[in-house]
Amino acid sequence: MQASHAVSVLLDDDLLAFNRAIGVVRRRNLPVQGITVGPSGQAGVLRLAFFMQADDANAMRLLRQLEKAHGVHSVTVTPVSSPSLTHPSEAVL
């Protein structure tokens, strides 16, 4: 997979919110890699991060749908030239 975008999602530290966000990603059926989940540094807020392969329009669609999911606080989608550069979990939000 040639990653094109790094996605970072801040969401409620709660299984349902996590499930909802992952469900949105899964439903779009885009190739995804390097999924990590971890603390965000903010109490009660989790960071979900991954790389994906998508054109800019699809990346924007995913961003908007993720923003809608109940329990999601914010989403950033950054184009990447090489997946090895920065893992999105380390990206600054």
Next chain:
Amino acid sequence: MSEVLTGAQILCRELVAAGVDVIFGYPGGAIMPFYHALPEYPGLRHVLVRHEQAAAHAADGYARASGRVGVCVATSGPGATNLVTGLATAHMDSSPVLAITGQVGRPMIGRDAFQETDVIGLTLPITKYNHLVQDISELAAIVREAVAIARDGRPGPVLIDVPKDVQNQKAAYTPPEGKAAAPAPVPPLAQGVDEAARLIAEAERPLLMIGHGVILSGAYAEVRALAEKTGIPVITTLLGISAFPESHPLHLGMPGMHGEVHVNRAIQHADLIVGIGLRFDDRVTGNLAAFAPRAKIVHVELDRAEVGKNVPVAVGIVGDARQITQRLVEAVRPRTCEAWVAEIRGFVRPRAEAFSGDLSPEAILASIYEATGGSCTIVTDVGQHQMWVAKHYPYQRPNTHITSGGLGTMGFAVPAAMGVHLARPGELVWAISGDGGFQMNMAEIATMVQEGLSVKMAIFNNGYLGMVRQWQQFFHEKRYSCTPIWSPDYVKLAEAYGIAGWRVENRGQLDDVVRRANATPGPALVEFVIAQEANVYPMIPPGGSLSEPIEAQPAATPAR
């Protein structure tokens, strides 16, 4: 002042506080404490359906007709799974439905207990919000939150899963203060109104395309004012039908797969499309690459995720359709589009009579319209009859056309019409189905009888799963594989349920029977025997461009 109540009682109290007056449901083990409490709350009328799918559709119909949250209740396991189709239907069509399901007791969860299903997992992608209540202490707040989420913003279904032991738990309860929670703040009016007004002033061939969002926000007067101030002709999507009077000189009709030729041609020639409260669904656009090739698109939509999702937009305006359309009305300069309207008139084809027999769908619909003085609500099922109604019924009153658009759920009409009846008790409601879809949920006649729900049911009986047969005719070498469908004697069926029933086989019987059905108190059923190979014309082949319709051939000879 607080008092000690069970979880089930709190649930009922919160429903009353939220303004709920009708619940569609079906009891079972895991929801029994709720049903035990229910008789203490006479303000909550319970309608016992014959299948939980019908409860969800009825709640959906109630919500669409009333603009309020519709409520359905089911037990765990099979009761909850039976709701799924109805919730998916409501989700696709942005309908505010609250589903309450019983769940096995907390100590049993995750142990494959009797009638345990992960209903939260099942409904995650088809609800706006769902939640398994962990403790009675959070129950009231969750009900309030769920109702608010269902109703506010772009509406949609929500589900609360309540373990049986939480329903039996006791806790101090303080009723919410005042009325139901305030609606969420209206999103700020976005940029773009002036830019849209400029595009409207410059356009030579502008169109207004209006969808369900206009009905959900009640933007009827604003849309009409915009059309009349600018002279821009109006297209109504399937779920936008009845948002603009069909008799209005600027009304063009429905676009898309079964849209009229002149409507789709207008789209292909337009240089500006102002879309309000719609999502440019693929049944509307056909092949996206070929959709409206000359048009700039202005998209007014409450849900930001819809703007630019399917079609690229020149101007996206995120916000409430009514408020933004009002702003547009103020911002546009008066103009006319006479040359353009005349050009579109030149695209109009004489209506292709899809029928060879004398009992045409057009005649049936005209008869219903005449007999009701245009004052009834029509709920349609899915298939050919749905398209005939969408194309031929002359809707004049707002929000009187209710159908399953996004999911295209057969079996929707009959139960949804029960909900519509309860939302509009003094008005006539016709549920129009095919012989296929009617047989999916016809058990609900019993619900109507038991609950005294007055729904008039029309069955367009062509002996086929008609729309699928039509596709087989066009695209599968006329191999009518598994689409002929047998029906019972519907008049005898009506008799068995103790309701009035008629069979109409020719035009001569039509008006009299429709009038009698309307005049008969309570539910009534009319079977219309129509030609087997009648088709819906024109048709854009799936994935085809709006410029390439299949048009009517000489009417097929009925096989019977």
